[in-house]
Amino acid sequence: MKNTGRKTENMQNDRYSKIVDEINRAKDIAVYCHTNPDGDALSSLLALGLALESLGKEVKFFCDCPVPDKYKCLKGSDLISLPDKRTYSLAISVDCASIDRLGGSMRSFLSARKQIAIDHHSSFERFCEITLVEGGAAACAQIVYKLLKKMKLVNKDIAGLIFAGIVTDSGCFQFSNTTKETHLIACELLDYDIPASDIIYNVFRRTDKAKFNLKTRVLSKAEFFENDSIALIVFSKKDFEETNTDTSCTEGIISELIDISTVEVAYALSEVGQKNYKLSIRTKNDVDASDIAMTFGGGGHFNAAGARVNGFLEDIKEKLIKLAKDRI
Numbered sequence: 001m002k003n004t005g006r007k008t009e010n011m012q013n014d015r016y017s018k019i020v021d022e023i024n025r026a027k028d029i030a031v032y033c034h035t036n037p038d039g040d041a042l043s044s045l046l047a048l049g050l051a052l053e054s055l056g057k058e059v060k061f062f063c064d065c066p067v068p069d070k071y072k073c074l075k076g077s078d079l080i081s082l083p084d085k086r087t088y089s090l091a092i093s094v095d096c097a098s099i100d101r102l103g104g105s106m107r108s109f110l111s112a113r114k115q116i117a118i119d120h121h122s123s124f125e126r127f128c129e130i131t132l133v134e135g136g137a138a139a140c141a142q143i144v145y146k147l148l149k150k151m152k153l154v155n156k157d158i159a160g161l162i163f164a165g166i167v168t169d170s171g172c173f174q175f176s177n178t179t180k181e182t183h184l185i186a187c188e189l190l191d192y193d194i195p196a197s198d199i200i201y202n203v204f205r206r207t208d209k210a211k212f213n214l215k216t217r218v219l220s221k222a223e224f225f226e227n228d229s230i231a232l233i234v235f236s237k238k239d240f241e242e243t244n245t246d247t248s249c250t251e252g253i254i255s256e257l258i259d260i261s262t263v264e265v266a267y268a269l270s271e272v273g274q275k276n277y278k279l280s281i282r283t284k285n286d287v288d289a290s291d292i293a294m295t296f297g298g299g300g301h302f303n304a305a306g307a308r309v310n311g312f313l314e315d316i317k318e319k320l321i322k323l324a325k326d327r328i
Ligand SMILES: [Mn+2]
Pocket: 040, 041, 095, 120, 139, 140, 169
């Protein structure tokens, strides 16, 4: 990792102690994750929240969407609810690169007396005074772990959650965001006797027939451009309807494209409304996915990013191909 000088380390330590101070001071704390939560967002939220509860704090776990079935296996997932109208002493967001990622939770988050953001996106846009951000870290759960370790709050349940978050966002230790530190943390987590292979199966591999049908259907229509260096799939409303699935079922399917040796940029467009698409981008080599996402007001990581895009499908495709072509 870059910037690991003594000075940066001290700055991070100051930041940790500032956050610990705020936590100690607060009696009631609301923790928040982003809209359409993934395994890292939910695991980070639950690990942090459960740890704060063990300190005797009154903790609320907020997300503006229900927990997807896939993640109901996470310890404490039944504690997560839609935000209420109360004003909390402290609000902490996890895995949110910008304020709008909070979606329907934004108002509740901002109404708290103090706010803290914990995040790992290189595209992070500061939206509150206190932040704990390590752009490029494999998962937000990795940063939550370092905080909870300093606070001596890690137990078996929390270790399992942190592991689930890391597994999700590192593609089970396969993506280029996986560093020595990621493996070292995983090693420490295994000391808590967590069911590692069960967690990997549940959050990373397990699928169901409907998702399988969606996957085979959409992949069979994949398009390739520029000598197979760019790949694109579209999840249309019809694909979702006829396979009895929805946008939450698309996770991971794009990996099949970027795994093809010639492909350097992979796109997935999911139709979410009239001329409205959710765009996912995966890249390899030196192509910056978050840079492409930012063209549409989105963001993310170097090799994985996303955005919302409006327009006619053919126009969007043309624009995406050009953006990729210019960067390969
Ligand atoms: Mn994440």
